[in-house]
Amino acid sequence: MKKLNLVLGAALLAAGLTSCKNDAEMTAERNVDNYESYVDSVQGLDDSEKMANWEAIEAKYQTRLAEAEATIESLKDKVNAQDRIDETKQEYVELKADVSEKAEEASTRNLFVSYFGDANAVGNDMKFAWVNKDNILSVYQKFVNTFEANHESYSRQDFDKIKAWYEALDARKNTVEKEGLSTEDNNKIAGLKLKFAPKFSWERMTAKGDENEAAKEAAE
Incomplete structure (x- = not known):
């Protein structure tokens, strides 16, 4: 058993x-x-x-x-x-x-649209051929206003894109000046640029510093 x-x-x-x-x-x-x-x-x-x-x-x-x-x-x-x-x-x-x-x-597309409007309508090939002597002041004004309203939410990559677009817009302005840009509009644009440039440089530098600090903390 x-x-x-x-x-x-x-x-x-x-x-x-x-x-x-x-x-x-x-x-x-x-x-x-x-x-x-x-x-x-x-x-x-x-x-x-x-x-x-x-x-x-x-x-x-x-x-x-x-x-x-x-x-x-x-x-x-x-x-x-x-x-x-x-x-x-x-x-x-x-x-x-x-x-x-x-x-x-x-x-990138959404960011571009926030600065310049419908990408399909205005194109986003960095030539800005749609910018002319009649609308360039309003384009600069919208650019500065958009930055003022949203800069705190931008990443370092966003700042780099905005910098490239701003430089392309400036390049287009050089052409528009030769096409009959009025002195009054040119002076107003100069005022906007004077207001925008130092603030953009500061915010971009701060964003890069914050991102580097965050990366450092993540690595520790």
């Missing part, structure tokens, strides 16, 4: 271990499947949805990846599972780069 009990006990223990192993394998397989499915689902979103919700997408992605990698050792075919994870990682890297590029393009 003792031998029979020992045999039955061993059988139950083995069955329990097998069950646990199967459960672990099933969990691991499910985690890898969920990881792949999640990336597929993100790829299927509209660009606007991706950009608007990227922080949440990234957080959930890291959770799914961690779950898949934490349980992969429970799989018999670990090599195949790792290949699936690596392939999906690469897909996500490419997806993230694409979203980042499109988000930057959208940010």
Whole structure:
């Protein structure tokens, strides 16, 4: 009877271990499947949805990846599972780069529109051919007003873009002056430039300093 009990006990223990192993394998397989499915689902979103919700997408992605990698050792075919994870990682890297590029393009376009109006209407090729002797004063005025109203929200990259646009506008002014720009408008523009230039230089320098300090703190 003792031998029979020992045999039955061993059988139950083995069955329990097998069950646990199967459960672990099933969990691991499910985690890898969920990881792949999640990336597929993100790829299927509209660009606007991706950009608007990227922080949440990234957080959930890291959770799914961690779950898949934490349980992969429970799989018999670990090599195949790792290949699936690596392939999906690469897909996500490419997806993230694409979203980042499109988000930057959208940010630049929105910033440009805030200074000059509809990019489709005025063009954004840095030549500013639409600026002429009749509207150049209003363009400068809008530029200065927009900066005054929004400079506290700008990143260092935003300041760099604004600087490039301002220099391009100044270059266009040199041409417009030869096309009959009135002395009155020219003097008013000079006043706006005198007001804008020192404040822009200060705010841009401050933004760069703040960003460098934040990067330093993050690295510590």
